[in-house]
Amino acid sequence: MENRVDVISNFNDKKKKLIVVGSVLFTFIVFLLVLSVNLGRADISISEVIKIIYGKITFDEKILGDISKSKIAIVWNIRLPRILIAIFVGWGLAVSGTVFQSLLMNPLADPYTIGVSTGAAFGAVIAIYINIFILENPIPITPFAFLGAIFTLFLVIKIANKNGYMSSSNLIISGIIVSSILSAGISFLKSASGEQVSAIIYWLMGSLDSRSWNQVILSFPVIMILTFVCIYFSEDLNILALGECQARSLGVNTKKIRSIFLISASLITAVCVSVSGIIGFIGLIVPHMLRFSLTSDNKSLIPLSALLGSLLLLFADNISRVLFNVEIPVGVITTLFGGPFFIYIFISKNKSIQ
Template identity: 50%
Template sequence: MLIAHRIAFLIPLVVALVFAIALSATLGYLHVPIADVFVILWSKLISQAPPADLDPVASTVVADVRMPRILAAVLVGGLLGVSGAVFQAILLNPLADSYTLGISTGAAFGASLVIVLQIFGLSLPAGISIPIFAFVGGAATLAVVLFLAAGDRSLSSTSLILAGVIVSAILSAAIGFLKFLADEQVGLIIFWLMGSLAGAAWSNIGLLIPASLAGTLVAIYFSRDLNIMATGDRAATSLGINTVRLRTILLTVSTLMTALAVSVSGIIGFVGLIVPHMLRHIVGPDNRLLIPLSFFTGGLLLLIADTITRAILPVEVPIGVLTALLGGPFFCILFKRRQQHGKSDF
């Protein structure tokens, strides 16, 4: 029954995502017919030259400029969606996402540090150093949060959230100091912190695909345990689940997913908050269905937002700004509903 339920939701969502990818590839300064897009992508997939009757400029634009950015939007949105679903399940809080624990801020600090070091003349390859430093920043933030919350041996949600708020505040101040050090070139950090997929390349896709696949599969593997943990730590422990071990594993995996997403796109907020919460109202709280749907829905949502800012708006707005403008009111409404109707939907 569950498999049929998954298929009933997944197939239409996957079809919609494929259509959105193809449609997005047609939009931009140079319009390319959707039929030509499929021909170009098929030629790229089988490593053959596009047909001679196709415009070579259109082939280059679609295959080497638009598609890396489109796929990066899908994969980054998927990573943020899955990590948000996991964070909400672990913390039993529909307002939780990677920002609640300061993970995104830590990854942003690591990447900003690379930019400042480059400004001061330290030679570092940006394509490699930014992902590495963002990864280390996110992982180090998680380690500090776990250390601060370790006084509570059960790693309760309250302890983790409070530790995340404390660390995030410190890192925000540290990022402000890096902006001060950057002086006239502070725009490099500010633009990156606002989020953008303009610099996405095929090398980024090579990193995002295995991370998305591995992280999502790990989350799905533990989805049944997450369902049981929603009944409370005492009940989960009585059923043989090591809640501390489960939280540590999934927090680590979700942190790595978030750090990699931030290293490619900068800070893109609210995707990890909106997507799981919206899906929970549509398909229910079962994480076995919620987690895979969060990947595809997160990818579709971020792709739509990036297409709007890239091809529809007269000026390209940083995608992090757009998602914040859309997600901020949603967050406010969700917060007021929680105050009026109780704690959560779990």
């Protein structure tokens, strides 16, 4: 009886701890969001920032009467969409990284493992190439990137689906094959672009520069809805992570659950890559940090990863646009900081095992 009480007590304490961590992360995101809108070379006070946001949300033009149009444009049309995209993309990459690591039972899996990012990059590069050499009026890059990612997803699933069965190893191998072919296509278009290749390279490095409300409207509903789908089926994902045979013996429809998570995580990745380019290490590091320090239960891990991913990418984007005279693509910042940090986690994990 006492053991049972201790177990319940420990469970409640762990649940409270996770709620506290989630609340702290959410508070930091809100604080950093307000601070980020105020950061930049234009001199805009926090009170003006709050007035602009409140006035735009409530459609109260009287509040904006004593603020210049240039300041309103900077806050509402330039800074705020970029900050929101950073939050949503960080959220999405972290969620899809958590799902892929559990789904593929591979701690090194990330949102780009099965080649969806390469498909998005290929679509975007095609759009950039068309804009440079073919059309006078530029076409939007985001739809092309999204379509490229979706095409890659279904191609990988088709290749990996052997006799109606789709294993984790088949998905990874299929992703590598398709990704290699598309990477060759990207290299070909880069070579064919000649002196204009810088536009392609800049997009491939991952950047949140010049994001608009159109991209916010595209990314927000898709990422949020699919995140809730992942959380809803998270207990089945926990069981599936134990192994195919064990999951089946416990009554989980492994084919259905695998398809739900594969499509959900891939669509999240597709949206993120289509609006931001390729931003590395967020989806790889964030699940590791939380899994080793707090919990491996996907029901808690997925929302916590979403919050921490948002916070880290927003912080990295502030570094990229504020600390340097020339803006550095945020994908470069996340790789520079994420790479060494992941090496540290990997070495620490190996020492603990020994």
